[in-house]
Amino acid sequence: MTSKPDFDLECSNVSKTFGPVRAVDDVSFEIPSGSFFSILGPSGCGKTTLMRMIAGFENPTAGDIRIKGMSVLGTPPNRRNVKMVFQHLALFPMMNVYENIAYGLRCAGAGKAEIATKVKDVLERIALPDVGEREIHQLSGGQKQRIAIARCMVLDPDVLLLDEPLGALDLKLREAMKIELKLLQHQFNTTFVYITHDQSEALVMSDHVAVMNSGRFEQIGTPQQLYHKPASAFVAGFVGDANRWNGRVAEARDGRARVETSAGLTLTCTPGSGQTFRPGDAVEIFVRPEFIRTSARNGQDAANDGAGDDGLEGIVDSLLFNGANSRALVRPPQGEPIEADITLTGGPEDIRPGETVRLSWSPDQALCFAVGTAPR
Amino acid sequence: MLDQEKNWGMLLGYRLYVLAFFIFLAAPLVAAGTFAFNDSLFPALPWQGFTFDWFFNDTEPKLGMFHDRRLLRGLYYSFIIATAVSGLSVFVGTCNAFLFTRREFPAKNFFYIMMIVPLVIPGVILGISILVFVSSIANGIEESYGIELEFMRPGILLVVLGQFSFITTITTLVIIARLKKFDGAMEEAALNLGASRARVLMTITLPFLRPAMIAAGIVAFLVSFENFNTTLFLVGSESPLTITMFDRMAKVGSTPVLNAVSFFLIVGSGLLALISILIQRDRSSE
Amino acid sequence: MNQADFKRLSLILLFMPFALWILLLIILPHIGMGVLALREKVGPRVYEFGFGNFIDFAMEPIYWNILFRTGSMSLLVTALALIAGFPIAYYIAKIAGRRSRGALFLVCLIPLWVSDLIRAFGWILLLRETGVVSSTLLWLGLVDAPVEMLYNDITVVIGLVYTVILFMIVPLVSTLDGMDNAMIEAGYNLGGNGWTVLRRIIVPYAMPGIISGCIIVFMLTAGSYLTPILLGGKNSSWFTETIYEQFITRYNWESGAAFGFLLLAFTSFVVWLGLKLSGQTLAGTVARN
Numbered sequence: 028m029t030s031k032p033d034f035d036l037e038c039s040n041v042s043k044t045f046g047p048v049r050a051v052d053d054v055s056f057e058i059p060s061g062s063f064f065s066i067l068g069p070s071g072c073g074k075t076t077l078m079r080m081i082a083g084f085e086n087p088t089a090g091d092i093r094i095k096g097m098s099v100l101g102t103p104p105n106r107r108n109v110k111m112v113f114q115h116l117a118l119f120p121m122m123n124v125y126e127n128i129a130y131g132l133r134c135a136g137a138g139k140a141e142i143a144t145k146v147k148d149v150l151e152r153i154a155l156p157d158v159g160e161r162e163i164h165q166l167s168g169g170q171k172q173r174i175a176i177a178r179c180m181v182l183d184p185d186v187l188l189l190d191e192p193l194g195a196l197d198l199k200l201r202e203a204m205k206i207e208l209k210l211l212q213h214q215f216n217t218t219f220v221y222i223t224h225d226q227s228e229a230l231v232m233s234d235h236v237a238v239m240n241s242g243r244f245e246q247i248g249t250p251q252q253l254y255h256k257p258a259s260a261f262v263a264g265f266v267g268d269a270n271r272w273n274g275r276v277a278e279a280r281d282g283r284a285r286v287e288t289s290a291g292l293t294l295t296c297t298p299g300s301g302q303t304f305r306p307g308d309a310v311e312i313f314v315r316p317e318f319i320r321t322s323a324r325n326g327q328d329a330a331n332d333g334a335g336d337d338g339l340e341g342i343v344d345s346l347l348f349n350g351a352n353s354r355a356l357v358r359p360p361q362g363e364p365i366e367a368d369i370t371l372t373g374g375p376e377d378i379r380p381g382e383t384v385r386l387s388w389s390p391d392q393a394l395c396f397a398v399g400t401a402p403r
Numbered sequence: 404m405l406d407q408e409k410n411w412g413m414l415l416g417y418r419l420y421v422l423a424f425f426i427f428l429a430a431p432l433v434a435a436g437t438f439a440f441n442d443s444l445f446p447a448l449p450w451q452g453f454t455f456d457w458f459f460n461d462t463e464p465k466l467g468m469f470h471d472r473r474l475l476r477g478l479y480y481s482f483i484i485a486t487a488v489s490g491l492s493v494f495v496g497t498c499n500a501f502l503f504t505r506r507e508f509p510a511k512n513f514f515y516i517m518m519i520v521p522l523v524i525p526g527v528i529l530g531i532s533i534l535v536f537v538s539s540i541a542n543g544i545e546e547s548y549g550i551e552l553e554f555m556r557p558g559i560l561l562v563v564l565g566q567f568s569f570i571t572t573i574t575t576l577v578i579i580a581r582l583k584k585f586d587g588a589m590e591e592a593a594l595n596l597g598a599s600r601a602r603v604l605m606t607i608t609l610p611f612l613r614p615a616m617i618a619a620g621i622v623a624f625l626v627s628f629e630n631f632n633t634t635l636f637l638v639g640s641e642s643p644l645t646i647t648m649f650d651r652m653a654k655v656g657s658t659p660v661l662n663a664v665s666f667f668l669i670v671g672s673g674l675l676a677l678i679s680i681l682i683q684r685d686r687s688s689e
Numbered sequence: 690m691n692q693a694d695f696k697r698l699s700l701i702l703l704f705m706p707f708a709l710w711i712l713l714l715i716i717l718p719h720i721g722m723g724v725l726a727l728r729e730k731v732g733p734r735v736y737e738f739g740f741g742n743f744i745d746f747a748m749e750p751i752y753w754n755i756l757f758r759t760g761s762m763s764l765l766v767t768a769l770a771l772i773a774g775f776p777i778a779y780y781i782a783k784i785a786g787r788r789s790r791g792a793l794f795l796v797c798l799i800p801l802w803v804s805d806l807i808r809a810f811g812w813i814l815l816l817r818e819t820g821v822v823s824s825t826l827l828w829l830g831l832v833d834a835p836v837e838m839l840y841n842d843i844t845v846v847i848g849l850v851y852t853v854i855l856f857m858i859v860p861l862v863s864t865l866d867g868m869d870n871a872m873i874e875a876g877y878n879l880g881g882n883g884w885t886v887l888r889r890i891i892v893p894y895a896m897p898g899i900i901s902g903c904i905i906v907f908m909l910t911a912g913s914y915l916t917p918i919l920l921g922g923k924n925s926s927w928f929t930e931t932i933y934e935q936f937i938t939r940y941n942w943e944s945g946a947a948f949g950f951l952l953l954a955f956t957s958f959v960v961w962l963g964l965k966l967s968g969q970t971l972a973g974t975v976a977r978n
Contacts, residue, residue: 084591105594117592121610130606131596182596421780424773425793427851428800431811434821438814447819495706502703517711523904524715525912525956527929528949531936532718535725535946568714622802629804632914632929636936645806652810652919662814665807672802680795 034096035060035218036081036109036186041090043076050076052242053090058186058220058235063212065221065229068239069265074222077239078188081220082111094185105134110179111188115195116171118163124150124174125159131182149181152214168196172204173211180215189221193228205231226266230254238262258300260311260396269313270365273398279304284395286310290362294337296393310395318392319367321355322385323378338387341365343380357386436669439662446659457663468663477647481628484559484643488566489574489623493616495567496574500612503575504582521569526632533565534636558639565633570626574619581615581683614682621679625672644668719953726947742947752931752948759928760955762842763910766849770857770906771899773850778861779891783870794862801855809919812848813839816920840922848920853909857902864898865891900969904960911956928952 037057043050050073058064066074079085081092083104091098099107110131119127125146132142150156153173158166166174172192179187189208193201209232212219223229229236230250237247238261246258257263264271274288284304286294296312298304341357344364353371355378356364367386371377378384438446442454444464460467468474503515521529534557541555554560585608593603609616631645638646648661729741746752781793800808815821816838826832838844872894876886892899917927932952935945964970 082591082595084594104591105597105599109595111592111595113588113592115586115588117586117588119589119593119607121607130593130598134597134599134602178596417776417780417784421777424777425796428796428855431808431815431851432800432803433811434814435807435811445819446814447821447824449824495710498703498706502700502707506700506703508700508704514707514711517715518707521711521715523908523960525908525929525952527912527914527932528722528953529715529718531932531945531949532722533714534936535942536718536721539721539725564714568710571710625802629802629806631804631806632912635914635933645804648806648810649915652806652813661810665810668807669803672804673799676799676802677795680798 033060034058035094036220037091037093037096038077038081039091039093041077041080041087041092043073043080043085044088049242051080051087054239054242054244055090056237056244056247058218061216061218062234063209063219063221063232065223065233065236066239067223067226067229067236067266070224072239073242074239075190078111078190078220078222081186082109082188083107108182108185109188110182110184110186111190112175112179112192114190114192116175116192118171118175118178120163122163123159124161124163124166127163127174128159128178128181131178135182145181149177152180153177153211169200169204169207172196173207176208176211180217184217186218186220187215189219191223191225193223193225201228208232230266238265240265256300257313257394260299260313260398263299263313263394263396264311267315268366269315270319271314272312272362274310274312276304276306276308276310276395278306283390284310286312286395288312288362290359292339292359292361294393295390296395297391299394299396302396304395304397309398311398312393312395314388314393316354316366317368319365319386319388321357321367321369321378322387323376323382336387336389337393338385340383340385343378343382343384345380346371346378355384357384359386432669435662435665437662438659439666441659441662444658446662457659458667464658466660468660468667471660473647474644474660474664477642477644480559480641481643481645484562484566485624485627487563488570488627489620491563491567492571492574492623493578493620495571496578496619497612497616499571499575500578500582504579518575519572522572524569526569526630527636529568530565530633530636533561533568537561537564556639557637559641561637561639562634562643565637566627566630569633570623573626574623577619577622578612578615581612585611618679618683621675621682625675628668628672722946723950725943726950728943730941730943736943742944743951745944746947746951755926755928755931756951756955758926759911759952760959762846762849763907764959766846766853766910767903767907769846769850770854771903774854774857774902775861775899778858778865781858782862782865782868783873797855797858797862801859805852805913805915806919808852809848809916812844812851812920816844839920840925842921845917845921845925848916849910849913852913852916853906856905856909860898860901860905861895864895864901868894896967897969900963900967903963907959907963908956911952911959 034057039055041054042052054077068074076085080087083102092100094109128146128149129142132145150159155170155173193204196204205228221232233250235247236250236253238245238253240261246253246262253262253266263269272288274286276284277287278285282297284296284298286296288294294312339359341359344356344358347354347356348371353369354366355369357367358364365386369378439457440453441451443451456465456467458467459469461470499518537555541552545551589607590603593607629645634643634646648664651661726742727738728736729739731737781790785793818835818837822838823835827835872890873886876890912929914929917925918930932945932948935941935948
C-alpha cells in the first residue's frame with residue numbers, strides 16, 4: 028500500500044484524454060495535510076481538467092485519485108468530501124446568504140438548530156457575522172468571495188479546491204484577497220488546492236506550487252525553489268521575469284558553459300538543474316532583471332564587476348518607472364534590449380535615457396537550458 | 404446653424420410620426436372599449452350618457468355581460484381551454500428547452516427547425532389538418548369496431564390540441580431563452596455541496612427557470628384565449644368566447660354588450676401581459 | 690444502472706413529449722390532409738385516388754384569382770408593415786430615452802395580446818357608415834351624407850397592417866436593441882450620411898430581425914380569416930374564406946384539404962424564396978428570439 032494517511036490528496040499517474048487530445052498526461056503528486064498547494068499554468072494547460080477530476084465532474088482515463096488515503100474513482104461528485112470554489116463563484120442568486128451556506132448542510136440532512144449554529148459560526152470565522160439575511164446581489168466582490176468559501180468550509184471538507192476565484196476581481200481587491208485567502212487557510216487549517224495562471228498569486232500564497240504545461244507537471248516545489256532553481260526552461264520563463272537569449276554552446280566545463288548567442292554575444296552561464304551540454308547544443312539563457320547591476324560608465328570601467336562576472340555595455344533606451352520596481356531598458360550593441368532593475372531616487376545620479384551604461388551579472392544567475400517548450 | 408435646424412425639424416417630424424402611430428394603435432381599442440359605457444342600444448355615436456348597464460344590467464334589451472348566459476359560458480370554456488393549453492404547453496416547452504439546450508443528439512438542427520415550424524404554419528391549416536386527422540381516426544374506429552368516440556369529434560379536446568400544437572413553440576422559445584442564460588457551474592456547485600441530481604433540479608435549476616415558466620404560461624393563456632383561426636375548425640357545441648362573439652357580430656348585429664366584453668378582455672389581457680413582462684424583467688437583472 | 694444508461698434513458702424521456710407533439714399534431718395531420726386532398730369523390734361514399742381536387746382548382750380561374758389576390762395583398766401588407774414599423778422600432782430602440790423606451794415597448798406589446806376580433810371590431814365601430822369617423826366628418830360639415838368606409842380593399846389592407854404590424858416591430862426592436870450605438874456613430878464618423886448609414890450599417894445589421902418579422906407577418910396575413918371577413922365583408926375573396934366554405938358550408942372536406950394544402954405550399958414557397966433571396970435561414974431568424 029502506498030497510501031499514507033498524512034496526505035489529504037494524492038494523485039498517481041492521472042491521465043485524461045478527450046479524443047486525440049491529452050488534456051492531463053500522467054500527473055502524480057501528493058499534498059500534505061493542512062497545506063496550501065497551487066497548480067500554476069497557462070490557460071489550456073489542463074489544470075482545470077485536473078481539478079474537475081478531483082471534484083468528480085470528470086473521470087480520469089487512467090490513474091488513481093485518493094483522498095485521505097481512499098480512492099474516490101467510483102464516488103460520484105456529490106459524495107466526495109472535496110468542496111470547490113468556482114471561477115465565477117456560482118453562488119445561488121435565488122437564495123440569500125444564509126440559505127446558500129445552509130444548502131450543503133441541508134443536503135447532508137442536518138437538523139435546523141445544527142444548521143443555524145454552524146452557519147452563524149462560519150460567518151463569524153470569515154468576519155461577516157451580519158450578512159445572513161442579505162441577498163447575493165447586495166454583496167461586494169470580496170464578500171461574495173468569502174461567502175463562497177464559507178459555503179464550502181461549513182461542510183468541513185478534506186480538501187478545498189479553488190478555481191481561479193480571484194480572476195474576476197479588480198487589481199486592488201485581488202491583492203487584498205491574496206493575503207486574506209492565506210489567512211483563511213491558516214485559520215481553517217484545511218488543505219487548499221488553488222488553480223491559477225497568475226504566478227504572483229501562486230508565489231505569495233502557497234506552501235507548494237506545481238507548474239503545469241501541456242498536461243504535465245514541469246516542477247513541484249516551494250515558491251523559492253521554482254523561482255531560483257527552475258527545473259526547466261518553461262518554469263524559468265513562466266515564473267517571474269527574465270531576459271532571455273538563444274545561442275549555441277561553445278565550450279562546457281566545470282559546471283559552466285560558454286554560449287555564443289544568435290545576436291553575437293558571448294556569455295558565461297550555469298546549466299540548469301539536471302542539464303549537461305556538449306559544444307554545439309542549442310540552449311536558452313535566462314537572467315532575471317533583479318540580478319543585473321547597472322552602473323553609469325564614467326571612467327571606472329568594470330570596477331563594479333565581481334570576479335568572473337559577465338558584463339556588457341549599452342545605451343539606455345527608456346526608463347520604466349514603477350516606484351521600487353523601476354526598470355531600465357538597455358540596448359546592447361547587438362540583439363534585443365535588456366531589462367535591468369534599477370533604483371531611481373529622483374536625484375542627479377539617476378540614470379537617464381541616452382546614457383551609456385554597463386550591465387553586469389554573476390554567471391551563477393545566468394541559467395541555461397536546452398531549447399525546449401519555453402513560453403514566449 | 405442651418406444644419407441643426409434641419410435636424411431639429413426632422414426629429415420633430417419623426418416624433419409626430421411616432422405619436423400618430425400610437426394613436427393609430429390605440430384608436431380601435433379605445434373605440435371598442437369606450438362604447439361599453441354608452442347608454443344606447445347601438446355601439447355608435449351620439450353619446451347618450453355614461454352607464455354600467457352593459458356590464459351589470461340583468462334584463463333585456465340591455466342585458467349586461469355578467470348576466471348573458473351564452474357569453475358567460477363562452478368565457479368559461481375559454482378559461483378551461485386556456486388553462487389546459489398553458490399547463491400542457493409549459494410542461495412540454497420545459498422538456499423541449501432541456502432537450503435543445505442541454506442534450507446532443509443526431510439531426511438536432513433538423514428537429515429544432517421542426518420545433519419552430521408550427522409557429523409559421525397558418526392557424527387555419529393547423530385547424531383543418533388536425534380536424535381531418537382526428538376525424539379520420541374516429542371514422543376508422545367507428546367503421547371497424549362500431550364504437551363512437553365522442554371526444555374525438557370537434558369539441559374542447561380538439562380545440563386544446565389545436566392550440567397546443569403551435570403555442571408549445573412559443574413557450575419552448577421563451578424557456579430556452581432563459582435556460583441559455585443559466586450558468587452550468589451552479590448545478591456543479593450544488594452537486595459539489597452534496598445535492599443529488601433530483602435535488603439540484605428542484606432547488607437550483609427549476610427555481611431559476613420559474614419566472615420564464617410563469618411568463619410562458621401567461622403568454623400561452625393569452626394566445627389561447629384570443630385564438631380564433633385554429634379554434635374555428637375544431638369547435639363543437641362548447642364555443643369559447645371568441646367564437647361566440649364572432650357569431651354575434653356576424654349574425655345578430657352588435658349591441659354594446661360586445662363592447663363590454665371587449666373592454667373586459669382588453670383590460671384583462673393588458674394586465675396579464677404586463678405581469679408576464681415584469682416577471683421576466685425583474686428576475687433577469689439578477 | 691451506470692452513467693451512460695442513465696443519460697440514454699433521460700434523453701429518451703425528454704425526447705418523448707417533443708416527438709409526440711410534432712408527430713401527432715403536426716406531421717401526421719399534415720400527411721392526413723395531403724392524403725385526403727388526393728381522394729376524389731366519384732359517387733356517394735365512393736372515392737378513388739387522383740389529382741381531381743387539384744385539377745378542379747386549376748380549372749377554375751376564380752380560385753386562382755383568390756389565391757393570387759391573397760398572396761399579393763399579403764406581400765403588400767408585409768411591405769407596408771415593414772416600412773411603417775421600422776421607424777417605430779428604430780425610435781423605440783435607439784432614439785427614445787432609457788425610461789420611455791420601456792414604456793413605449795410595453796404600449797406596443799399590450800395590444801399584441803388583445804384578440805384580432807376585438808381589434809377588427811374596433812375598426813368596424815370607427816369606419817362603418819354610422820361609425821365614429823363618418824359621424825365626425827358629418828358633424829364637421831366635411832361631408833354631406835354618411836360615408837361607408839368598410840368593405841373595400843384599402844380598408845382591408847389597413848386593417849391587416851394594423852393587426853400584424855406589432856409582430857414586425859417586436860423582433861425589430863429586439864434586434865436593433867442589441868446593436869451597439871458606437872457602430873452607428875462610427876458610420877457617421879467615417880463620413881457616411883444618414884442614408885448610407887441606414888443602408889450600409891443599420892439595415893444589414895437588422896436583417897435577421899427584418900426577415901423574421903416579414904416571415905411572421907406574411908404567414909399571419911395570408912392565414913388570417915377574421916380581418917378580411919369583418920372589414921372586407923362576405924365577398925372579400927380571401928383564400929382562408931374559400932377553405933372555410935369548402936369545409937364547413939359545402940362539407941367538401943376533400944377539396945377543402947386540397948385548398949389548405951395549396952395555401953400551405955404557396956406560403957411556404959414564398960417564405961423559402963424570401964429566405965433564399967436574403968441569404969438567411971429559418972433557424973437564424975424566427976427562432977432567434
